[in-house]
Amino acid sequence: MQKASKRAFIRKVKRITALFAALAFVFAAMSCAHQNDRSAQATREVFAMDTYMNVACYGKNAEKAADAAVSEIKRIDALLSITSESGSIRNLNEKGSSNVGAETAGIIERALDIHNKTGGAFDITVLPLMELWGFTSGEYRVPEESELKAALDGIGSEKLSVSGDEVSLGGALGIDLGGIAKGYTSDRLIELFKEKGLTSACVSLGGNVQCLGTRSDGGAWRCGIVHPFHKDSGVYLGVIAVIDKAVITSGAYERNFTDENGVRYHHIIDPKTGYPAETGLASVTIVSESGILADALSTACYIMGLDGASAYWRNSAEQFDMILMTNDGRVYITDGIADSFTSDFEVRIINR
Numbered sequence: 001m002q003k004a005s006k007r008a009f010i011r012k013v014k015r016i017t018a019l020f021a022a023l024a025f026v027f028a029a030m031s032c033a034h035q036n037d038r039s040a041q042a043t044r045e046v047f048a049m050d051t052y053m054n055v056a057c058y059g060k061n062a063e064k065a066a067d068a069a070v071s072e073i074k075r076i077d078a079l080l081s082i083t084s085e086s087g088s089i090r091n092l093n094e095k096g097s098s099n100v101g102a103e104t105a106g107i108i109e110r111a112l113d114i115h116n117k118t119g120g121a122f123d124i125t126v127l128p129l130m131e132l133w134g135f136t137s138g139e140y141r142v143p144e145e146s147e148l149k150a151a152l153d154g155i156g157s158e159k160l161s162v163s164g165d166e167v168s169l170g171g172a173l174g175i176d177l178g179g180i181a182k183g184y185t186s187d188r189l190i191e192l193f194k195e196k197g198l199t200s201a202c203v204s205l206g207g208n209v210q211c212l213g214t215r216s217d218g219g220a221w222r223c224g225i226v227h228p229f230h231k232d233s234g235v236y237l238g239v240i241a242v243i244d245k246a247v248i249t250s251g252a253y254e255r256n257f258t259d260e261n262g263v264r265y266h267h268i269i270d271p272k273t274g275y276p277a278e279t280g281l282a283s284v285t286i287v288s289e290s291g292i293l294a295d296a297l298s299t300a301c302y303i304m305g306l307d308g309a310s311a312y313w314r315n316s317a318e319q320f321d322m323i324l325m326t327n328d329g330r331v332y333i334t335d336g337i338a339d340s341f342t343s344d345f346e347v348r349i350i351n352r
Contacts, residue, residue, distance in 0.1 A: 041216075042066035048077040049182060051206030057193065058200040058216040065196040069189050069203070076188065079104060080181045082127065082136070082174075089177060093127070097168040105165045107292075111180055114296045115157040118312065121300035123157050123271040127174040133276075135267045136176075140257035142265065148274035155271050183295025186210035186246060190291070207254075210246040210291045220340070228253045228283040228325055237283070237325055238343030246291040250298035251283030251325075252276070268302050279305030282327050287337055288320035297322075306332065310350050317352055 042062035044055045053073060057065045078084045082093065088100035100108070111124045127136070128151040134140035143151075154173030161168045169175070177184075182205040193201045193212050201212040202221055211221040220241035227235040228251045240247055252266035256276075259265065270277040284302045286294040297320060301309035306324060313322060313334055321336040333341050334350045341347070 044070050046070050046073055048073050049081075049178075049185075049206065053206060054204040055189070056202045057198055059198045061196045061198060065193050065198050065201070068192055068196065072188055072192055073185060073205075076181065076185045080107070080177045080184075082176050082178075089175065092167055092169065093174040097166070099165045100167050102165050105162055105167055107177060107180065107184055108160065108167055108175070109162050110184075110292060111177065111296065112157055112160060112162070114180075114293070114300070117316075118297070118300040118304070120157070120271060121303040121308075122179065122296045123155065124175045124177055124179065125155050125157050125159065125169075125172040126269050126271050127176040128154055129269045129271070129274050130176065130267070132274075133265065133267070133269070134257070135255060135269075140265075142259055142263075143274075152274050155274075179299050180292055180296050182206060182208045183246065183248060183291040183293070186291035208246070208248045208291065208295060210248075211242055212244065214243050223247045225249060225285050225323060226283075229329075236343075237285075237331065237345065238323065238341055238347070240285075240287060240323070240337060241340040241342075242287060245287055245289055246294040247285060247287050248291065248294040248298045249283055249285040250302050251281075253283070268299060270303050277303045279303065279308075280326050280328075281305060281309075282325045284309065285323040286320050287322065290319070293320060310334075313350065314352055322350075 042057045042065070044066045046053050055066050055069045079087050080089055081087050082089050084090055088104040092098045092100055114122045130136050132143040132147055132151055154171065156172060159170040159172040161170050186203050186205055186208055189203050190210060190212050199213045200216045203210050209223050215221055220243050222239050222241050224236040224239050226249065227237045231253050250268060252268065255267035256264050266276045268277050279302065281302055284298050286298045286301065288294040301312065301322060304312060306326060309322065309324065313320070317334065317336060321334040323341065324332040330348060331343060331345045332348045332350050335352060338349055
């Protein structure tokens with residue numbers, strides 16, 4: 001298969017997979033909502049950030065809010081994409097230093113803050129590693145050790161500097177905000193819905209779910225968590241009931257490839273080793289009021305592993321809760337959501 005055709009085929013498969021993941025993840029929330037206030041409901045679907053996104057709004061200004069949400073998604077996608085000619089990130093990566101504007105600078109500062117607090121587990125400078133493994137192009141391969149070593153020399157968010165709207169890579173080879181962009185987007189949509197006077201809405205951005213208020217009938221939103229071993233069969237790991245929360249999952253099942261020896265490699269790269277993180281976890285779901293925090297921590301906690309993520313949560317339990325599944329099928333949840341999570345599987349509680 002020619003490279004161009006191969007890339008097109010891979011993009012098509014990724015889009016189909018993303019659609020199923022998004023629909024499965026948000027089904028529980030959306031199906032409950034559809035039973036209420038149908039006359040004041042507006043839904044939209046849009047393809048952006050390489051995935052299918054769904055928006056559901058309820059209330060007097062639902063139609064206007066849903067239209068505005070689509071426009072906002074497209075705007076942020078263009079702004080933060082590493083390939084968009086009109087975006088701030090591509091220009092920064094090409095020049096090494098540039099004025100990225102207040103919005104992008106603010107997102108990068110938030111990413112640096114999370115990087116520092118997670119001991120480097122979340123790192124937006126892993127772009128060179130993602131490119132080596134083929135996760136940006138779909139041309140997957142296992143890099144040579146020498147290639148990884150050279151790339152690792154250009155990794156590290158501590159190299160970056162932000163001064164007002166000016167950002168400098170400072171020796172880093174490039175940044176990618178993909179690990180935080182959807183979380184930022186869902187936060188912005190919630191802000192937009194509030195500005196439009198809505199008190200009930202739910203968005204699913206490629207599996208990243210964030211809800212405003214309650215369902216239109218006053219009940220909590222019920223979000224199904226995809227089982228990482230049965231992602232295409234409609235099997236849920238469990239269901240979490242939330243109000244005004246983001247529910248965001250990362251896992252090795254999302255993007256991966258298998259080499260000629262049958263070894264599988266996934267897209268969650270450990271910035272310290274350059275290899276896909278192998279910490280014994282199959283998936284990590286973060287529940288938080290902040291979409292951007294939940295998005296970043298779903299990656300960081302996966303890289304930390306069960307013990308590291310548990311220790312980190314105990315120091316920051318007021319900011320988030322989490323649901324973890326290990327490679328051997330064990331399910332763990334933090335005690336802050338023990339009463340709002342239901343599952344057919346045995347669940348172990350992580351206590352403060």
